[in-house]
Amino acid sequence: MKIDTDYPDALALHEAMQLIRSYEERMTAIQAEGAAAGTCTAVGQEAAAVGVMAALGRDERILTNHRSAGHLLARGADPGRLMAEAMGRATGYCKGKSGSLHVSAAELGVVLTSTIVGGELSLATGVALAHKQLGLPGVVVCIFGDGAACEGVFHESLNLAAVWSLPILYVCENNQWQAFVHRRETMVGERVAEWATGYRIGSAVVDGNDVHAVRAAAAAALAEVRCSGRPFLLEAETYRLRGHFEPDDQAYVDAAELAAWRDRDPLGRSRRALLAAGHDARALAELETAVERRIDQAQAFALASPYPELAELTRDVFA
Amino acid sequence: MSIMTSQQALADALAIEMRRDPSVLMFGEGVATKRAELLAEFGAGRVRNTPLAEGIIAGTAVGASAFGLRPVIDLLFAPFMCFAMDELVNSAGKLRFLSGGQFSFPLVAMAMTGGGWGIGPHHNHNLEAWFAHAPGLKVVMPSTPADAKGLLAAAIRDDNPVLFFSDIGLAFASGEVPEGEHCVPLGKAALRRPGGDVSLVSYGKCVDTCLAAAETLATQGVSAEVLDLRSLKPLDEQAILASVRRTGRLVVVHEASRTCGVGAEVAALASEAAFDSLRAPPCRLTGPDAPAAASFPLEQAFAPSAAAVAAAVGRMLEGGGTVADAAAVA
Ligand SMILES: Cc1ncc(C[n+]2csc(CCOP(=O)(O)OP(=O)(O)O)c2C)c(N)n1
Numbered sequence: 001m002k003i004d005t006d007y008p009d010a011l012a013l014h015e016a017m018q019l020i021r022s023y024e025e026r027m028t029a030i031q032a033e034g035a036a037a038g039t040c041t042a043v044g045q046e047a048a049a050v051g052v053m054a055a056l057g058r059d060e061r062i063l064t065n066h067r068s069a070g071h072l073l074a075r076g077a078d079p080g081r082l083m084a085e086a087m088g089r090a091t092g093y094c095k096g097k098s099g100s101l102h103v104s105a106a107e108l109g110v111v112l113t114s115t116i117v118g119g120e121l122s123l124a125t126g127v128a129l130a131h132k133q134l135g136l137p138g139v140v141v142c143i144f145g146d147g148a149a150c151e152g153v154f155h156e157s158l159n160l161a162a163v164w165s166l167p168i169l170y171v172c173e174n175n176q177w178q179a180f181v182h183r184r185e186t187m188v189g190e191r192v193a194e195w196a197t198g199y200r201i202g203s204a205v206v207d208g209n210d211v212h213a214v215r216a217a218a219a220a221a222l223a224e225v226r227c228s229g230r231p232f233l234l235e236a237e238t239y240r241l242r243g244h245f246e247p248d249d250q251a252y253v254d255a256a257e258l259a260a261w262r263d264r265d266p267l268g269r270s271r272r273a274l275l276a277a278g279h280d281a282r283a284l285a286e287l288e289t290a291v292e293r294r295i296d297q298a299q300a301f302a303l304a305s306p307y308p309e310l311a312e313l314t315r316d317v318f319a
Numbered sequence: 320m321s322i323m324t325s326q327q328a329l330a331d332a333l334a335i336e337m338r339r340d341p342s343v344l345m346f347g348e349g350v351a352t353k354r355a356e357l358l359a360e361f362g363a364g365r366v367r368n369t370p371l372a373e374g375i376i377a378g379t380a381v382g383a384s385a386f387g388l389r390p391v392i393d394l395l396f397a398p399f400m401c402f403a404m405d406e407l408v409n410s411a412g413k414l415r416f417l418s419g420g421q422f423s424f425p426l427v428a429m430a431m432t433g434g435g436w437g438i439g440p441h442h443n444h445n446l447e448a449w450f451a452h453a454p455g456l457k458v459v460m461p462s463t464p465a466d467a468k469g470l471l472a473a474a475i476r477d478d479n480p481v482l483f484f485s486d487i488g489l490a491f492a493s494g495e496v497p498e499g500e501h502c503v504p505l506g507k508a509a510l511r512r513p514g515g516d517v518s519l520v521s522y523g524k525c526v527d528t529c530l531a532a533a534e535t536l537a538t539q540g541v542s543a544e545v546l547d548l549r550s551l552k553p554l555d556e557q558a559i560l561a562s563v564r565r566t567g568r569l570v571v572v573h574e575a576s577r578t579c580g581v582g583a584e585v586a587a588l589a590s591e592a593a594f595d596s597l598r599a600p601p602c603r604l605t606g607p608d609a610p611a612a613a614s615f616p617l618e619q620a621f622a623p624s625a626a627a628v629a630a631a632v633g634r635m636l637e638g639g640g641t642v643a644d645a646a647a648v649a
């Protein structure tokens with residue numbers, strides 16, 4: 001499997017975001033049919049995922065969380081194997097044992113995915129210690145939400161990473177929501193990045209719905225980590241346009257706020273920018289169709305895949 | 320052989336294993352301070368003090384173990400592990416399975432527990448069964464300095480997460496310890512004393528209690544066998560069943576509280592798999608379902624005494640009462 005690090009132009013970034021959007025919309029339909037439990041989408045957050053992944057090199061190790069389909073796809077995951085995993089099939093990245101919520105794909109450098117909110121923050125320091133101690137190439141990229149930043153282990157992680165000078169790029173996807181609770185009810189400030197200051201960790205905040213801005217900020221942050229060997233925190237301000245998981249009527253969401261963020265939908269922005277730059281509307285429509293075909297194929301692959309044999313019930317418990 | 324305490328035996332194992340394998344490193348609160356000899360030999364990269372934050376200590380060990388290091392962490396006292404439960408149980412114990420076998424976690428998490436210091440239940444809580452109940456984790460608890468060394472070495476070499484519990488009350492007890500490299504395989508019990516009338520199955524410092532009870536029983540013409548589990552997971556089911564089949568009677572003795580303790584598992588195993596051999600219902604002698612008090616007499620009364628073990632065996636042989644916890648017997 002090829003790790004995708006090569007996003008030569010705006011069109012490639014747009015296509016990657018479109019792939020995530022189509023994948024997740026398809027997953028919500030599959031969930032509605034009862035064929036995939038626990039679907040957490042990141043609709044509206046595609047620019048944060050693609051922008052960060054487009055800035056990384058092949059040797060980076062990435063830790064992520066429950067809302068990770070975008071990260072995996074942007075890193076080059078095969079939508080078929082990812083969908084197979086979400087549907088509990090043996091051909092999935094984790095033999096169907098993970099489901100959609102804790103997908104690791106070591107071959108892509110996406111490792112130790114935890115659905116315990118904040119779990120990735122507790123593990124990233126160790127991965128970075130191994131990188132530092134053993135001189136492994138690449139830095140560790142730890143992606144988490146604003147909710148995870150409210151867990152104690154976020155603070156333990158940043159403190160240790162700072163004290164031990166660990167090469168970690170912390171990426172907070174601040175999507176304003178922590179399951180069914182708005183961030184403003186749970187945090188004193190507006191931004192998680194402010195908390196990094198207390199640990200003397202450098203930080204930056206970026207418009208998480210602008211894929212080019214995210215890519216540039218992530219590249220700069222990564223360069224900073226590579227050069228200093230120290231942690232850095234990048235906060236992408238974005239918005240979860242769908243519910244916490246499927247189905248979710250979002251009755252608790254302020255309609256005006258949702259509408260305002262819909263206007264900032266990263267795919268819409270990217271499309272408008274491409275058109276303004278002279279791209280042909282028909283070519284973009286064809287791209288969307290081609291992406292839909294890929295998702296059709298992915299779904300067909302997943303549906304044709306067998307479930308794990310029952311011996312898997314107790315396999316892989318111990319090494 | 321040389322004579323050393325369990326504490327010294329652990330230090331010996333750490334030094335030998337760190338010398339043997341450069342990927343072994345150790346960290347925890349005060350580790351570099353208290354293990355100055357390791358720090359001097361292996362340097363600050365491999366012997367580290369940490370912030371007071373058990374969650375991130377354990378999480379760091381889990382993450383590091385997945386990518387080429389073999390961390391040993393000292394979480395000091397077992398109750399402090401409550402701050403590290405997510406990392407130990409949800410990450411170390413589950414992420415190998417969840418990922419379809421993509422990762423392994425060769426790490427050791429050490430902690431002390433049990434009575435002997437008199438400072439109460441936030442330092443003394445025999446919670447080892449919690450981890451035996453959690454998937455993906457191994458659990459050991461030695462009763463002798465030689466086993467402390469050998470089990471720690473084996474735990475470090477094992478490719479799985481191992482919880483390593485030491486009895487506070489045994490820390491300074493000394494015994495013969497093999498010199499140089501010494502491994503005691505995980506999952507193998509040790510027959511400490513052969514006997515024909517009853518199997519006393521135990522672990523940790525209660526093994527000594529059972530040995531003392533066996534001495535007393537011998538003077539009464541009762542031949543007690545003492546089996547030291549050493550590993551609580553994997554449990555040496557064969558050794559337990561072989562012993563029970565030999566003697567036909569089972570008394571399980573531990574300091575940990577009764578409900579859902581290791582004793583329940585051992586008794587259930589014997590009932591399920593050696594029922595035909597049993598001449599009496601299995602009996603558990605355990606600590607009470609209560610926190611351990613600081614007060615010295617209460618702390619001492621928490622763990623079953625040798626007299627209580629001998630008395631329980633006596634009643635079992637007479638066909639009298641069977642189940643009694645330490646408090647009820649005292
Ligand atoms: C320890 C823990 N508590 C609660 C949950 C349930 N839960 C799953 S996702 C989530 C919200 C997490 O919010 P955030 O970190 O901002 O990530 P987001 O879902 O917004 O991407 C919650 C509460 C959990 N999985 N783990």
Ligand SMILES: [Mg+2]
Pocket residue numbers: 145146147173174175176177178179
């Ligand atoms: Mg959030």
